[in-house]
Amino acid sequence: MIYFDNAATTRPDAESVSAALQYVQDAFFNPSALYREGFAVHKAIEEARRQLLRLLAPQGRHALLFAGSGTEADNQVLFSAARRGNLVTTEGEHAAVYEAAKELGKRGVEVRFAKLEKSGAVNAADLLAKVDAQTALVSVIHVNNETGAVNDVAALARAVKTKNARTLFHSDGVQAFGKIAFSLPAEIDFYTISAHKIGGVRGAAALAHKKGTALAPLLYGGGQEEGYRSGTENTFAVMQFAAAAKKRLEALPQHYQNAERLRNALLALLDKEFFTPLSDPSGSPFIFTVSARGLRGEVLQHMANERGLLVGTGSACSSRNRYSRVILACGIEEKMADGVLRLSFFGNESLEEAEKAAQILNACARELYAKTR
Numbered sequence: 001m002i003y004f005d006n007a008a009t010t011r012p013d014a015e016s017v018s019a020a021l022q023y024v025q026d027a028f029f030n031p032s033a034l035y036r037e038g039f040a041v042h043k044a045i046e047e048a049r050r051q052l053l054r055l056l057a058p059q060g061r062h063a064l065l066f067a068g069s070g071t072e073a074d075n076q077v078l079f080s081a082a083r084r085g086n087l088v089t090t091e092g093e094h095a096a097v098y099e100a101a102k103e104l105g106k107r108g109v110e111v112r113f114a115k116l117e118k119s120g121a122v123n124a125a126d127l128l129a130k131v132d133a134q135t136a137l138v139s140v141i142h143v144n145n146e147t148g149a150v151n152d153v154a155a156l157a158r159a160v161k162t163k164n165a166r167t168l169f170h171s172d173g174v175q176a177f178g179k180i181a182f183s184l185p186a187e188i189d190f191y192t193i194s195a196h197k198i199g200g201v202r203g204a205a206a207l208a209h210k211k212g213t214a215l216a217p218l219l220y221g222g223g224q225e226e227g228y229r230s231g232t233e234n235t236f237a238v239m240q241f242a243a244a245a246k247k248r249l250e251a252l253p254q255h256y257q258n259a260e261r262l263r264n265a266l267l268a269l270l271d272k273e274f275f276t277p278l279s280d281p282s283g284s285p286f287i288f289t290v291s292a293r294g295l296r297g298e299v300l301q302h303m304a305n306e307r308g309l310l311v312g313t314g315s316a317c318s319s320r321n322r323y324s325r326v327i328l329a330c331g332i333e334e335k336m337a338d339g340v341l342r343l344s345f346f347g348n349e350s351l352e353e354a355e356k357a358a359q360i361l362n363a364c365a366r367e368l369y370a371k372t373r
Helices: 014-023 036-056 070-081 095-106 124-129 153-163 235-250 252-269 297-306 325-329 351-372
Strands: 002-004 062-067 086-090 110-114 135-139 168-172 190-194 205-210 275-277 287-292 309-311 340-344
Touching (some): 002 351, 014 235, 036 062, 036 190, 036 235, 070 095, 070 168, 070 205, 086 095, 153 168, 235 252, 252 351, 297 309, 297 340
Parallel strands (some): 086 110, 086 135
Antiparallel strands (some): 062 205, 190 205, 287 340
């Protein structure tokens, strides 16, 4: 099996899983317990928190809280920081931000969506034009999860703060953390990361938030995570997240270079009679999106699956919709949007796998084309 759907989820890193297993076997204690064993687990969680902060925000300006998913962390930011004035975000956001923004609109918050470039990156001029004296929060995805377009969130945050110093800035960094080199600048108030996109297990994510910035809890109860996120901590997932992140960041240059090789190989080998690249070369090499114009991407996906190749058709969180709203927002016509396939890499795959994937997709496209003519 060739697995090229790593933007949806990644295989958990076996070494990190093994290292964290003690927290579901021997050190299974509740971190809030007052006896020695529980406090030892609490200390381990705090060390995992410090380790992730060293990787993401070593300057010491941010704190970090653990959450159950990137969606939860994104929602917490929006429902905390966009209670007044207006919210500015983009048409290219993951559903975790986009749908939360729409819900805020129903609750009376004015929501402004900035337009996209063809690549899937936000139109910076349109975004900044929508920021005014009443803008409470701006949220811009760091790496577009459907096209791989990279937004310069550090520069955008600086520009937003220049226009309105009181506006808070959030970025969903789920497809960026562990894939592109980045350190949180002072201008970014909130930043979301997720374990299962970098070799972690599902059930662990984190929200970096600038110290002193107001944040309200979504969940109330026992007051865990400094009162920001009640509920007994998923110690195994947290510890495995930190271990996988450390391993991932240490190998980031090699993974990045290999992802570039994989993307370039597929770009060269996919039959141009059928496939048109939608991802811009300037984007993240870990996501390579193409369109088989006039063919159904979902049908090609199933055909490839039967031959041992697993690829996506866009965001797994929006797979029930025939056309991706993000792809359409890039200005792609429906016939192209219908044929979208997303190939996404971990960074340790072989060129032979990329070559075989191209062979499979080319064969599937030829067969499907013949059947529809």
